[in-house]
Amino acid sequence: MNFKKRKIVFILPSLKAGGAERVISYIAARLREDLFEVKLIVLGFKEDTVYDIGSLNTQYLQRSRLINSVVPLFKILFAERPHVVFSTISHVNLAMGFFSIFFKRIKFVGREASVMSQMNQFTNFNSKILKSLTSILYARMTMIVCQSEDMRLDCIRYFGLKSSNLTVINNPITHLPEIVEGHIAKDKIKFITIGRLSKEKGHLRIIDGLKKIKNYDFTYTIIGSGPQEIAIKDQIRISNLENKVSFIPYTSKILEELKNHDYFLQGSFVEGFPNALLESCSVGTPVIAFNAPGGTKEIVENAINGYLVENESDFFEILSKINELSDFRRQDVARTVTSKFNAGRIIKQYEDLLSTI
Template identity: 40%
Template sequence: MEKKIKILFILPSLKAGGAERVVSFIAQNLDATRFTPSLLIIGFEKDAAFSIEHIETHFLNKTRVLDGVTGIFSKLRSIKPQIVMTSIAHLTAVTTIQSLWFRKIKFVAREANIKKITIQYHNASLPFGAKTLNTISYKLLDAIICQSKDMADELVELRPKTANKIHIINNPITKVFSSEISNIQNNKPHYITVGRLHNEKGHCRILEALSLLDFDFKYTIIGSGPHEQRIKDKAEALHLSDSVTWIDFTNDIEKHLNNSSVFIQGSYAEGFPNALLESCAAGTPVIAYNCLGGTSEIVKQGVNGFLVDTEIELKEKLIELIKNPLNKQQIIASVKSKFSKEQIISQYEEVFNNLIQN
């Protein structure tokens, strides 16, 4: 009988976030007859926003990744994985450097963002020491998972020598939505956006577009973040405060998506937009600004929604969807086969298998 491949997935925390959700989901859904996965979390169990079932999980209970370096080393030595997979750049850097002591382990990194946008909106230019560590870690990696073609193209542009290590694997649909299609009829359009309240997410340009509409609507914004007050001030300045409902966090996204007419994404870049993907999986059409990242790999014009470039276009597409609504079954079908759990997990399994066989 073929020996199972032992894989350790390492995350900074299990707080609500795209990387945390996707990596923990992959870890829990690998074929148990071929893989033995386990999770190592630098942060605290009390902060976990995602349930972890049927998988060995270790918490280092540290507040910072740097405080967990010796804990990572200790777990690599005791668990003896054949593959280690990380996500989030600074964690990848401090983990991969340990390959110098663990030559038999294959190290895999999942890229989490578009670097141009991270630098622009998060002032994320690295100090010299961190840049050097980053450069070394990319050389030591055995494989790199990029969530979208744009992400892969950017990485090759920045680090040409990584080209033969890159695999493009989109994010999976991580939630199972009801098979029953909601046919809720609202007396006015209900729009929704789910995402961190940050300038990068483009809430303000969505509000600009909505202010151009000459009919009543309801707009729900789900998320929290550092620019919450700035976005609320924008809504007030555009006289939209009475039309907007604010929700910090909810575990019942499906209910809100089912009650919505359109999911709107205003982002200036997205690694791979999980919330937009979930909207399509629930049968709710999407309108998104055409931006760097995986958005254009999900949105099929006129099938599950539309890509737009301006506030005027966004307004026009909102009006078009009132006159000519898209078929919910068609929307679901557009993402179900390409981004299903089975499809995406099998791509990860293939990468893991090839690393061990080669």
């Protein structure tokens, strides 16, 4: 009896730098070749690619917007007739929910990237329209992959989705770097934050905490770009922190930067599954993070690989007493995540899902 591989089509808006783009292209390129025939469709442009996808069968639609990709996408799915279509990013998921009306035999799987009820507070979308549309079209999909338990619960409570149509699969550690042995510095402390410079990421409340530090010297590196860049730089100037803060718009050497710092700071009001925070722990750099809705609490273990704080007062208290708290060893910090979020383990969860759906 001949075994027929399952044909899986992954759809990404682009292969520009981004958490969803990195994680899904990584997984698509590493599914078992004896079980799956995989194709990746990228709506955007080949020249924007920043991730190595090896020999993965990839088709670029060379479109700048989803609306311009609808017809070619429809034609590809009609010709390919895959068993499963896997999409990520909300607007692409919504389009696939609509496509499910016309492709009855295809199983559509969407990957949700945020706690939408909270994230909508920071977007310009009409939340009532978006909520209704998401509730209708997500319900048409065979399965929604949530990155955290908070996302799963949000999909049930906010969108009214059935629990049976939801599953939780965390993001993997895509690279396991060599850990430099030793303890975290106690003299001049180097803080770092990596992420989009947008309101929900909470950079301003990090700066408000740092400006109050008087009992030790520190530096703060911010990696990222986004719409709040001017506001963040204004706040740094007003807080007299210009000599302590440096900006890096983009770098491909994220792990090296994390290894060269002592603490990762996360000020987010809402998170998906914070890849940069996970990567920080993976290289042995502990974190101080606000306990925001999303996957942060599934990574951070208090006094083991960092600290979760509930508010700005707690945040400053941790910062002010940082040299009196846990004496973190980098290998111990890394050990808290390398088993739980091991890439092989996470990919196996995706393979099980795509095999049985």
